[in-house]
Amino acid sequence: MNALARPFSVAAEARLSSADLPKPETLIRIEDLTKVYDPKEGPVLDGISLAIGKGDIHGIIGRSGAGKSTLVRCLNGLVAPTSGRVLVSGREISSLSGAPLRAARRDISMIFQHFSLLSSRTAAGNVALPLEVAGVEKNEIRRRIPELLELVGLSAKVDAYPSELSGGQKQRIGIARALALNPQVLLSDEATSALDPETTEQILALLKDINRRLGLTIVLITHEMDVVRQIASHVTVLEHGKLVESGPTFDVLAFPKSQVARSFLSSIVAHDLPRQVSERLRPSPAPGSSPVLRIVFAGQAAHEPVLAALVEQFRIRPNILHGRIDYIDDKPLGVLTLVAAGGTPTLPGVLAYLSSLGLHGEIVGHVL
Numbered sequence: 627m628n629a630l631a632r633p634f635s636v637a638a639e640a641r642l643s644s645a646d647l648p649k650p651e652t653l654i655r656i657e658d659l660t661k662v663y664d665p666k667e668g669p670v671l672d673g674i675s676l677a678i679g680k681g682d683i684h685g686i687i688g689r690s691g692a693g694k695s696t697l698v699r700c701l702n703g704l705v706a707p708t709s710g711r712v713l714v715s716g717r718e719i720s721s722l723s724g725a726p727l728r729a730a731r732r733d734i735s736m737i738f739q740h741f742s743l744l745s746s747r748t749a750a751g752n753v754a755l756p757l758e759v760a761g762v763e764k765n766e767i768r769r770r771i772p773e774l775l776e777l778v779g780l781s782a783k784v785d786a787y788p789s790e791l792s793g794g795q796k797q798r799i800g801i802a803r804a805l806a807l808n809p810q811v812l813l814s815d816e817a818t819s820a821l822d823p824e825t826t827e828q829i830l831a832l833l834k835d836i837n838r839r840l841g842l843t844i845v846l847i848t849h850e851m852d853v854v855r856q857i858a859s860h861v862t863v864l865e866h867g868k869l870v871e872s873g874p875t876f877d878v879l880a881f882p883k884s885q886v887a888r889s890f891l892s893s894i895v896a897h898d899l900p901r902q903v904s905e906r907l908r909p910s911p912a913p914g915s916s917p918v919l920r921i922v923f924a925g926q927a928a929h930e931p932v933l934a935a936l937v938e939q940f941r942i943r944p945n946i947l948h949g950r951i952d953y954i955d956d957k958p959l960g961v962l963t964l965v966a967a968g969g970t971p972t973l974p975g976v977l978a979y980l981s982s983l984g985l986h987g988e989i990v991g992h993v994l
């Protein structure tokens with residue numbers, strides 16, 4: 627297939643945005659959640675309301691100190707909110723304590739950045755731990771361990787101690803342990819932050835696979851938008867304890883409103899200009915210059931013959947510089963950058979035309 631035609635045709639799949647699909651059953655409901663640790667510091671979480679669907683992989687992203695860990699710890703009752711409610715499967719976690727809270731927590735397990743494995747126990751011993759604490763019979767534990775280790779691809783390491791395992795293998799054990807009691811929700815607190823990019827990709831693929839096979843709902847906190855792009859079906863952006871943006875990952879990343887989400891789009895399109903062009907790029911038009919136009923193809927308008935319209939309607943001679951497709955939640959997001967020769971006088975009309983199609987058009991600069 628012609629590489630330049632690809633953004634148009636594949637983007638058609640994006641028309642089936644998750645926004646168009648029937649809404650899944652809500653598993654986690656967060657209602658007007660506020661947390662104040664120190665009244666002198668103000669709220670760390672400020673009026674957060676959010677619904678997370680059953681079977682979703684929901685990314686919570688924000689800069690350091692935005693309140694991500696606090697929010698996730700409110701979901702399993704490790705942190706008690708100052709006001710507001712958290713309901714998981716209709717059960718109000720934020721009102722529980724003691725034995726009922728411990729019982730509810732069996733349904734909501736967690737994996738951590740530094741794995742939190744017991745160094746004195748083998749892989750099998752670590753996976754057995756939650757089963758032992760829950761009072762599961764020895765025979766049943768013996769049956770479950772190989773099953774769980776197989777699920778995470780580590781059957782061969784049953785007798786290995788954590789010191790004999792790589793970071794990725796330790797996290798696999800952490801995941802097997804977290805799944806031991808068949809939870810409905812898995813919370814992931816920066817679970818790939820200590821891993822190299824290749825191992826991160828493998829662990830994210832494993833989480834996605836487990837999500838699909840078991841229908842497990844995953845809530846993951848991260849400061850890396852690329853983790854969200856690779857795995858999350860939905861994303862919530864936190865800034866200074868406030869929810870600033872939330873929705874299907876594709877929609878948030880393709881049409882970002884917050885600075886955090888916008889910076890992702892800039893990062894995937896920032897390096898797409900050939901050096902000969904970027905060096906000649908000027909912020910303002912000059913006599914004889916042509917604008918450099920970047921078009922982001924996403925959503926409804928993928929079937930429109932945009933390039934033909936630029937030529938016929940706006941008398942532009944497009945010179946394609948770069949085309950690229952990224953996949954977000956398995957949906958394509960296409961970016962096309964071109965010199966719009968002869969297009970300076972009609973630029974406002976071009977941008978209005980793209981906008982009327984729901985496409986994002988942007989003037990990157992001007993070249994002579």
Ligand SMILES: Nc1ncnc2c1ncn2[C@@H]1O[C@H](COP(=O)(O)OP(=O)(O)OP(=O)(O)O)[C@@H](O)[C@H]1O
Pocket residue numbers: 663664670688689690691692693694695696697849
């Ligand atoms: N137990 C606590 N007592 C007092 N303040 C706390 C406590 N836990 C977190 N905070 C404060 O709450 C704010 C938000 O912290 P939190 O860990 O929730 O943010 P975060 O987005 O997860 O940050 P990071 O990415 O750095 O882990 C920070 O200012 C932090 O110092």
